[in-house]
Amino acid sequence: MVRLVLFDIDGTLLNTGGAGRKAFRHALETVFGIVNGTEGVEFAGRTDTGLVRQLFTMHAIDPTRENAGRFFDAYYFWLDYILERHPGNPCPSAPEFLRMLRDLPEAPTLGLLTGNVRLGAEIKLRHFRLWEEFRTGGFGDDSEDRDQIAHVAKRRGSQLLGRELSGDEIVVIGDTPLDIACAKAIGARSLAVATGSSPVTDLMRHHPTWAVEHLGRVTPEAICAMSSQ
Known part of the structure; x- marks a missing residue:
């Protein structure tokens, strides 16, 4: 799970x-x-x-x-x-997806894996009232290297949950090939979403576990079952 x-x-x-x-x-x-x-x-x-x-x-x-x-x-x-x-917009279905994940009977812990420095991430997410959805994460001030940030995020998540998490217990969700690479660096599964600059066909070339057009195309229940795929 x-x-x-x-x-x-x-x-x-x-x-x-x-x-x-x-x-x-x-x-x-x-x-x-x-x-x-x-x-x-x-x-x-x-x-x-x-x-x-x-x-x-x-x-x-x-x-x-x-x-x-x-x-x-x-x-x-x-x-x-x-x-x-000029606030911009949430990506399609993203706020709803977060809230549905949070409301699952056995909800996973939600965290961030981002190149943003922590305060920059907080400023962005607070403008959309999403910052409080996240309990942990790895940030751009932890390392310049995204794969190292992924290791930091995994370690912090493990510390928060009180045990060492395996890669199969972690899913990374992102919109670039670099996010897919981050997941592989920590042995995690990946869900690539084409809500950034990369279309699904380009993302698929990097072999994510799943790739979808946006978060409305996948259910939280499916995400939490990804380790058994």
């Missing part, structure tokens, strides 16, 4: 209309005076800390803890500001 379900955020739960990218761009300008500093940078599937390292290298910014702290303080401000004015 599945005991832990780990969700990606952007493109899986939420479509924020590029709020993260915009907040990064504004933070670079606010703190370092760099205009359009994110141009040409690929954000999909990346970790926030990895993006900051890349941007600091691109713009010859000294990668000190102080500079990173100043950047993220500005990023949090701008992310909240942008979402207040």
Whole structure:
């Protein structure tokens, strides 16, 4: 039986209309005076800390803890500001799916597996009243490497539940090939959803356990039975 379900955020739960990218761009300008500093940078599937390292290298910014702290303080401000004015939308069926999972008789623990830093994830999800659905997770400030974040999320979920979880007890839900790879890194099952930038046919090439167009195409009961598939 599945005991832990780990969700990606952007493109899986939420479509924020590029709020993260915009907040990064504004933070670079606010703190370092760099205009359009994110141009040409690929954000999909990346970790926030990895993006900051890349941007600091691109713009010859000294990668000190102080500079990173100043950047993220500005990023949090701008992310909240942008979402207040242009909130975007939840991905199709995502809020309903979360609540149906939560209401199952033997409900799994819900967690996050995301490249967002923790406070950025919280800001995004609170705007949609979804933050309180999650009890644990791995975040972009845990590592630049998404596979390592997956290991952190698995460890924290195991600690929360009081025993070491096996891969068969975990499902990772995400919208990119990187999310599928994260599941494989911890021996978990994966549900790929085509609510981001990758269509189902592209996701299937990476051999997820399941792939669907959106979360309305699968039932919570089926997710919790995935370990027996």
